[in-house]
Amino acid sequence: MSAVVTVRGLNVAYGTLEVVKGVDLDVAQGEKVVIMGPSGSGKSTFLRSLIWLVKPKSGKIVIDGIEVAQQTLMDVRKRVGFVFQHYNLFPHLKVIDNIVLPLVKVHGLPRGEAVQRAREALQLVGLADKERAYPLQLSGGQQQRAAIARAIAIRPKVLMLDEPTSALDPELVEEVLRVLEDIARRGTTMLIVTHEIDFALDVADRVVFFEGGKIVEEGPPDILYNPKTDRFRQFLRRLHRRTS
Amino acid sequence: MALENYFDALLSVVGGIPTTMALALLSFAIGMGLGSILLLVRFFLPKPLSWFASAYVEAFRGTPLLVQIFIIYFGVGGFLKDYGINIDPFTAGVIALGLNSAAYQAEIFRSAVQAIPVEQYLTAEAYAFGKTQTFRYIILPQALRIALPALMNEMVLLIKDSSLVSVIGVTPPDIFRRADYYASRHFTYFEAYLAAATIYFIICYAMVKISHVIERKYAIPGYLRRGII
Numbered sequence: 001m002s003a004v005v006t007v008r009g010l011n012v013a014y015g016t017l018e019v020v021k022g023v024d025l026d027v028a029q030g031e032k033v034v035i036m037g038p039s040g041s042g043k044s045t046f047l048r049s050l051i052w053l054v055k056p057k058s059g060k061i062v063i064d065g066i067e068v069a070q071q072t073l074m075d076v077r078k079r080v081g082f083v084f085q086h087y088n089l090f091p092h093l094k095v096i097d098n099i100v101l102p103l104v105k106v107h108g109l110p111r112g113e114a115v116q117r118a119r120e121a122l123q124l125v126g127l128a129d130k131e132r133a134y135p136l137q138l139s140g141g142q143q144q145r146a147a148i149a150r151a152i153a154i155r156p157k158v159l160m161l162d163e164p165t166s167a168l169d170p171e172l173v174e175e176v177l178r179v180l181e182d183i184a185r186r187g188t189t190m191l192i193v194t195h196e197i198d199f200a201l202d203v204a205d206r207v208v209f210f211e212g213g214k215i216v217e218e219g220p221p222d223i224l225y226n227p228k229t230d231r232f233r234q235f236l237r238r239l240h241r242r243t244s
Numbered sequence: 245m246a247l248e249n250y251f252d253a254l255l256s257v258v259g260g261i262p263t264t265m266a267l268a269l270l271s272f273a274i275g276m277g278l279g280s281i282l283l284l285v286r287f288f289l290p291k292p293l294s295w296f297a298s299a300y301v302e303a304f305r306g307t308p309l310l311v312q313i314f315i316i317y318f319g320v321g322g323f324l325k326d327y328g329i330n331i332d333p334f335t336a337g338v339i340a341l342g343l344n345s346a347a348y349q350a351e352i353f354r355s356a357v358q359a360i361p362v363e364q365y366l367t368a369e370a371y372a373f374g375k376t377q378t379f380r381y382i383i384l385p386q387a388l389r390i391a392l393p394a395l396m397n398e399m400v401l402l403i404k405d406s407s408l409v410s411v412i413g414v415t416p417p418d419i420f421r422r423a424d425y426y427a428s429r430h431f432t433y434f435e436a437y438l439a440a441a442t443i444y445f446i447i448c449y450a451m452v453k454i455s456h457v458i459e460r461k462y463a464i465p466g467y468l469r470r471g472i473i
Binding site: 082133 | 364371372373381385389464465466467
């Protein structure tokens with residue numbers, strides 16, 4: 001299996017505050033990697049820095065064979081589908097136009113083809129009947145599914161999701177996770193920051209635990225039952241206490 | 245005060261509406277054109293150039309409109325007269341009002357653009373939109389909606405402020421100048437100026453109502469707003 005994402009010695013800082021400290025990570029073709037960690041551990045910053053939404057201080061990132069640099073940035077971003085915690089749909093555009101806009105303006109698809117692809121994506125996330133709705137007319141779960149549709153419609157080489165369910169009411173989390181499980185089964189390479197343990201157990205090929213800007217522990221989902229480090233064990237215990 | 249004098253003054257002052265509206269609409273258009281350019285300079289161009297735009301805004305916000313009108317008509321107009329170019333009071337008035345409005349409209353646009361959450365820019369970046377595309381397809385459509393009430397307010401201010409141009413003797417006379425004529429001809433100051441106030445009020449009130457209709461028409465569906473009348 002070839003690596004879709006390769007990260008070597010990544011450092012990210014906000015001013016003098018170091019947030020990501022020398023992280024190495026490989027994500028293979030079709031692999032689903034779940035990133036966990038306490039808030040402030042740098043996991044979201046790490047994900048965002050992979051496509052330079054936060055520009056790293058140093059280190060090397062290769063996505064789909066292209067090293068991320070100023071000249072290649074747009075090319076790299078076209079190959080990544082990014083889903084934000086707060087959905088970030090464009091509120092002035094109908095759901096379908098949220099998906100069509102990047103396809104037409106960035107990927108250069110003819111409008112008809114873009115609409116076709118957008119409809120397929122909406123079908124997949126179960127929002128076929130909402131294409132004419134505006135984002136703010138939808139529930140949080142529907143908005144996040146629409147945002148996922150926008151991400152998969154560009155047929156990304158890797159799908160990056162930054163806490164896709166943590167802004168949602170508990171009863172809406174399930175519908176989003178189910179959609180993500182469907183997408184995972186289709187073989188999409190995924191890099192997901194989440195605290196959903198059951199989802200990680202079902203879907204992840206590998207779990208990565210972040211703390212203090214570093215990867216403290218990583219391994220197959222089994223490590224969620226048998227964490228090796230005290231840090232991870234503590235973190236999981238706290239997570240269990242909160243959810244049960 | 246005699247009621248018939250008031251109505252008589254009203255009939256006379258009404259004739260100033262075309263000039264007043266022409267002053268307001270033309271200067272609004274100039275203000276929008278120049279205000280947009282100032283916004284684009286601040287949005288797209290490097291710091292030193294955007295400082296020029298800010299300096300322009302501060303210069304026009306920090307000085308009285310009446311002084312600006314005098315500088316344009318007597319100052320610049322007088323200077324150009326030496327070169328055989330004549331600027332009539334109407335043109336000078338439109339230019340002064342337009343330059344002044346540009347400063348305010350630039351501020352309206354700036355605050356509207358700044359009101360858009362950073363996350364929208366971030367999302368545009370993540371999806372590989374260029375800076376121009378981001379502005380054109382994501383920022384501008386949202387910013388215009390945010391700016392709409394303030395822009396309509398600026399229009400109302402221009403209608404009222406256009407009365408200042410009457411002091412340089414704009415022809416054909418605007419609402420205020422006609423009221424002035426009427427008052428000095430009939431010695432009915434109260435009726436004449438009250439008639440002018442009435443006309444200004446009706447126009448401005450109508451503009452406010454129209455603006456509410458436009459705001460509602462272009463409101464983003466699902467965007468919850470508190471109903472403030």
